[in-house]
Amino acid sequence: xxxDFPVPKRVLFIVAHPDDTEFSSGGTIARxxxxxxxxxxxxxxxxxxxxxxxxxxxxxxARLREEEQRAAARVLGVSEVRFLGYTxxxxxxxxxxxxxxxxxxxxxxxxxxxxxxxxARFFGHARINHPDHRAVGDTALDAIFPLARDRLNFPEHERxxxxxHHVRDIFLVGTNEPNFAVDIxxxxxxxxxxxxxxxxxxxxxxxxxxxxRERARLAAEGTPYQYAERFRRLVLLR
Ligand SMILES: [Zn+2]
Numbered sequence: 001x002x003x004d005f006p007v008p009k010r011v012l013f014i015v016a017h018p019d020d021t022e023f024s025s026g027g028t029i030a031r032x033x034x035x036x037x038x039x040x041x042x043x044x045x046x047x048x049x050x051x052x053x054x055x056x057x058x059x060x061x062a063r064l065r066e067e068e069q070r071a072a073a074r075v076l077g078v079s080e081v082r083f084l085g086y087t088x089x090x091x092x093x094x095x096x097x098x099x100x101x102x103x104x105x106x107x108x109x110x111x112x113x114x115x116x117x118x119x120a121r122f123f124g125h126a127r128i129n130h131p132d133h134r135a136v137g138d139t140a141l142d143a144i145f146p147l148a149r150d151r152l153n154f155p156e157h158e159r160x161x162x163x164x165h166h167v168r169d170i171f172l173v174g175t176n177e178p179n180f181a182v183d184i185x186x187x188x189x190x191x192x193x194x195x196x197x198x199x200x201x202x203x204x205x206x207x208x209x210x211x212x213r214e215r216a217r218l219a220a221e222g223t224p225y226q227y228a229e230r231f232r233r234l235v236l237l238r
Contacts, residue, residue, distance in 0.1 A: 001178070001179065001180065001181045001222060001223060001230075002179055002180045002181070002233065003180070003181050003182070003183070003223060005031070005182055005183070006112065006169060007032065007035045007036070007037055008032075008037055008110075008111035008112045008169065009037065009038065009111050010037065010038045010039075010040070010108065010109070010110045010111055010112075011032055011037055011038070011039045011040070011110055011111070011112045011113070011114060012040050012042065012104070012105070012108050012110035012112070012113050012114070013025070013029075013039070013040070013041045013042065013113075013114045013115070014042045014044070014101060014104070014113060014114070014115040014136060014140040014143075015041070015042070015043055015044065015114075015115065015116070015133075015136060016043075016044050016045055016091060016116070016130065016132035016133050016135075016136040017043065017045055017047045017050065017065075017088065017130075017132065018043055018047040018065040018066065018068060018069035018072075018198065018201075019047075019065075019068075019069070019072070019195070019198040019201050020043075020116075020133070020173075021041055021043075021072075021073075021078075021114075022072050022076070022191065022194045022195045022197075022198065023195065024114075024173035024174060024229070025114060025171075025173060025229055025231075026076060026184075026187075026190065026191030026192075026194050026195060026229075027182065027184025027187040027188050027190070027191040027216065027227065027229050028171075028182045028184060028187075028229050028231075029076045029077075029078065029191075030076050030077070030184075030187035030190040030191060030194075031182065031183075031184065031186075031187050033076060033077030033078065034077070034187070038079050039076070039077070039078045039079060040078070040079055040080045040081075040082070040108055040110070041069075041073060041078060041080070041081045041082065042082045042084065042101070042104050043069060043081065043082070043083050043084065044084045044086050044091055044097070044132070044136050045084075045085075045086045045087060045088040045089075045090075045091060045132060046058075046062035046065070046066070046083065046085055046086070046087065046088055047061065047062060047065035047066075047069075047088050048061050048062040048065075048087065048088045049061075049088040049089045050065070050088065050200070050201060051200060058088075061200065062088075064200050065198075065200060065201075066083060068197050068198045068199060068200060068201075069081055069083075069197075069198070071197040072194040072195065072197035072198060073194075075190060075193050075194040075197060076190060076191075076194050082104070084097075084100055088132065089131075089132060091131070091132040091135040091136055091139075092135050093135055093138045093139040093142065094139075097135075097139045098139055098142055098143055098147060099154055101139055101140055101143035101148075102143045102147045102148045102153065102154055102157065103154070103157060103162065104143075105143055105144065105148040105165050105167065106148055106157055106162040106163065106164065106165050107162060109165050110167060111167075111168070111169060112167070112168075112169040112170070112171065113140065113144060113167050113169075113170050113171075114170075114171040114172075114173060114231075115136060115137050115140040115141065115170070115172060115173070116129075116133040116134065116136055116137030116140075116172065116173055116174045117137055117172035117173065117174055117175035117176070117177070117232055118133075118134045118135075118137035118138035118141065119175075119176075119177075120133075120134070120174055120175055120176050121134070123176065129174060133174055137172065137174070141170075144167045144170065144236075145167075145236065148164060148165050148166075148167070149164055149165065149166045149167075150164060151163075151164045166236075166238065167236070168235060168236050168238075169233070169234075169235055169236075170233065170234040170235075170236070171231040171232070171233055172231060172232040172233075172234070173231060175230075175231065175232040177232050178230035178231060178232055179231075179232055179233055180230065180231045180232070180233040181219065181220065181223045181225070181228045181229070181230050181231075182228060182229050182230075182231070183220075183223070183225040183227075183228060184216060184225075184227045184228055184229050185220075185225050185226040185227045185228075188212070188213065188216055188227045191212065191216075192208070192209050192212050192213075195208060195212065196208065213227065216228060216229065
């Protein structure tokens with residue numbers, strides 16, 4: 001397990017739903033923003049399906065989850081949150097989503113991108129990975145390589161003044177093959193505080209805190225840390 005924590009200038013998260021960033025990486029995000037890294041979220045869907053409340057409408061839920069996401073991002077010192085507005089549960093690797101993600105990469109020019117590992121179909125023998133997570137990870141990786149890097153893809157971007165961009169460093173979350181651990185012992189409280197902003201998605205706050213600590217403790221096994229978050233890191237050759 002590698003542990004040499006990189007502090008890039010700008011990190012771009014490309015995820016499916018409001019709360020994906022905090023659940024997967026909240027402690028790491030707090031470390032980056034404390035170190036001066038600019039962190040930006042691109043949230044592909046509106047989160048409009050994540051409720052069992054019989055009174056809740058998709059539009060009401062989407063509004064609520066956007067507010068919750070912006071509040072959580074503030075707790076972690078995130079610079080900007082962008083919502084692409086795709087319908088929750090209906091994300092596919094389409095030409096339109098590829099174009100949208102390539103545009104974000106070419107505009108924001110991140111040193112490091114965090115997204116989902118699209119090869120994770122199952123977690124153990126009891127959980128299926130969310131199809132939006134697989135689709136977003138799959139499309140984001142296609143956008144990074146080769147689409148955003150090579151200028152002849154989506155040539156309208158060049159006409160608008162956007163230049164090609166090569167992302168070198170990738171952290172994948174929701175993976176079955178982690179090779180990288182980040183020490184979040186000093187930032188786990190901030191992670192929990194940020195997660196508590198997602199009120200529509202969580203049950204009892206104390207149970208959430210216990211669950212997050214337990215997960216982070218397991219992720220730290222085999223490392224010198226008390227609490228960790230794990231990633232599959234890819235460092236691409238030019
Ligand atoms: Zn999600």
